[in-house]
Amino acid sequence: MESTLIQGLGFVLVVLACTANDSLQTLGTFLVSNRGRTPLWLQVLWICLATAAILMFGWIRYHGDPAWDRLGSFPPPEAFSWFYLIPPLTIAALTWWGAPIGTSILVLSAFAPMQTTALVKTSALGYLLALVISLLLYGLGLWLLEKRFSRSTEPSSTALPKRWLILQWFSTAWLWCQWMIQNAASLYVYLPRRLSLEELLLSIAVICAALALIFAWGGGPIQSIIRRKINIHDIRSATLIDLVFGMILFTRALSMSMIPLSTTWVFLGLLAGRELALVARLHQASPGQAIKQLVRDLFKASVGVGVSIAVASSLQLVLM
Template sequence: MDANAFQIIGFLLAAYSVVANDSLQTLGTYLSSNKGRTPKALQMLFICGVAAAVLLIGWFLHPAGGGLGDPAWGRLEKFPQPDNFTWVYLLPPIAVLALTQWGAPVSTSFLVLSAFEPKNATKLVLNSLSGYVMAFVLALVVYGLLMWILEKKVLRTNQEGTEVKNYWFALQWLSTGWLWSQWLVQDMANIYVYLPRQLSFGEMALSALMLCIGLCVLVWIGGGPIQGVLRSKINTNDLRSATVIDFLFGCVLFWKANITQFPLSTTWVFLGLLAGREIAVRIRLKLSDRQPLYKVLGSDLFKAGVGIVVSLIVALAIQPLKALG
């Protein structure tokens, strides 16, 4: 692997910032519900095991000859490696870290990938918006026709203090594994964009090890500011509701992954799913004693909109700085 120091540092920064921002959408509920129930070592083994498997499968399915492969699942085909990799490319993951602390559902795809290839920004936005619409419609239909019944039961049993059946914990592990694997297929491009597009098996394994170290830190500390987006929605802290959300989220990402290899913002897919679900559940359960819907959804869209604006500003600002690097 012919990578300079800035690429290695960029990879480490991106791994930490992307995991801290995006993967909490996929692992946040799993971590909170297993707190005090499942040993952290077992949680680390599960999360890292799925990550290693996804990277390995991606590497095998996208060979380049000569024992090289692409663990990013071919999603960087339209994002060639820069000829001159300088400190300037460290700015996007640093910006992600800053926005994460604010609790903004920023799209790491917009912020990181647009900085490498600004001309792809429009396609990134359109692909992400289509993912938002797909997730929104799916949630609106599924919860409007059927899953509102589960949400009604969840509200009732929570008020009665009834314990969750053990089989829900097993279902949660399955849905988390499903979603986590699909998220990795989509978002590894945001991390591996800092490394050469083709890696040997040893290089891929080393990068996976570094990524898993970051995941272990995530499991150890748990949670983060971005979880506020999830907590503001109906029943999302409940294991049963979160299990269904994870499964549907994974299905949309799987669907999009099979339609196109071009990256998208998983954050926007997540927001679309939550928005469709929130509208359907409120209508079906006739809930009027909660924070107004326009405030809940408007806050999410505002922060996500800020994320897009900041992403594009950073991506455009980096371009003239490249000549200085």
């Protein structure tokens, strides 16, 4: 009975912690660019519909596993103890500090320490891949669009074409679905590997409740990383970021790798490449200032990795 209670509480805590921290990469541009434009309840409803759709699709495709079969290397413990609540509580504390961390690394390595190296390796490679792709895309062509957006006065008026609003909403929903495919394992690691329909619907309700809190909170302190980036308040720039990020995660999904990666590190690589390319092309900020911000973001993310490894190692020593 106690183990079941801890599982349920762990799931609620990890949903709140992971979605709050990872809202930077998936919902950050959506929150910033839609502030004051569309009703908050409609934004929440849209993301909740995307959540239900992708989790139910995974549940059907993988015969009761909404985690998209990515928990094969992370078996559940024989019994859940209160120590398993430490990872989501640690994520919540780091999120309050404003650190973008690899939530997958922290949560999953606590269940399978032997997979920590694989989790860190795939996440680091994801960062480098996103950095290179972003540098190429923004440096060779997308900077021209960003230049046009930065000179336009449309985003501050009601004259912005509705097609951009529609495109951003669909690109955000697509990106959110790609994030769920990669990160559902971090959420459902606390639950049985096969869920009934009733259990699935209850879990979706918990996730949607967490999303409502995050939207009401405005994303929290972690959103400061997004707000510092060049031209990010423009809904068209935000749409481009979502499309590029979603494309990278979709490419990762096509690889069929069963080891989850930290999408946070992928997003930081994307932002780093974009910022460096736009600084070089548009000269809207000094290179030194841009590099300083990127180093600060990377430092906070690195602290998250260090804490993740320390927490996972400590848990294993306690539970042995």
